[in-house]
Amino acid sequence: MSRLALMFRHHTIIGIAFAILAGAVIVARADLPWLWALALLGIPAQMLNEYNLHRFIFHLPPPVTQWKFDLLYRAHYGHHDFPTNRELFFAPDFVVFPVLVLNFTLVWLVLTLFGASWAIPGAAALVMVGGGATFLAYEWFHATAHLPVTKTAVERHVTTLHNQHHFRDFSKWFHVTAGGEIIDRVMGTAIDRDALKSQQRSHFIRTLGMRPDDPRLVAARLRFAGRYGLDPEEIDRAARA
Secondary structure (H helix, E strand, O other): OOHHHHHOOOHHHHHHHHHHHHHHHHHHHHOOHHHHHHHHHHHHHHHHHHHHHHHHHHOOOOOOOHHHHHHHHHHHHHHHHOOOOHHHOOOOHHHHHHHHHHHHHHHHHHHHHOOOOOHHHHHHHHHHHHHHHHHHHHHHHHHHHHOOOOOOHHHHHHHHHHHHHHHOOOOOOOOOOOOOHHHHHHHOOOOOHHHHHHOOOOOOHHHOOOOOOOHHHHHHHHHHHHHHOOOHHHHHHHHOO
């Protein structure tokens, strides 16, 4: 299956694609050509969004309450637990769409407070067009990093760094989109090759520091097994990893 076909099986991808188109229509109807430049600002803005969500939300300490843990497991822990499961590659809708609405609202509100008559098309350009396109780039690079496909030099570089996050130290390299590594370097979550050679692999790397047989993990795996095609052998192996 091609990467595009895999991506567009997921309604979050389809929803963001429609958001990009809708944003482009809103900007075009405003008849202010310079607004398209705001879409370029959406690229670094979404990269920061990607980094902050990944580091500070998706890697939150595991909740004690099972339903809260299940939400975090679906959002991200499950992807670390089963990094080759294609159904768990993509960010879930309960994260993607609320973040889109929140970002749009915040940008619109700031522009409105500054008296911009073009607040709605401005927010559409920055969040829906620029941010949405960057989000799709993130999903492309993320899927590519986990798939055994022929890769460009840029995709190989992204894969190398992302594999370090998954299989060496989950507290490093939170970016995924190409170019986002500058954020990790500024934020102190990068790691160079020499440091990596002298560092042991993080304990319980695939379960983000939790014991693989933690009851919360066991319950979450069983809950999502049917939805994501996890067979009993995979679940048993994960508990003994």
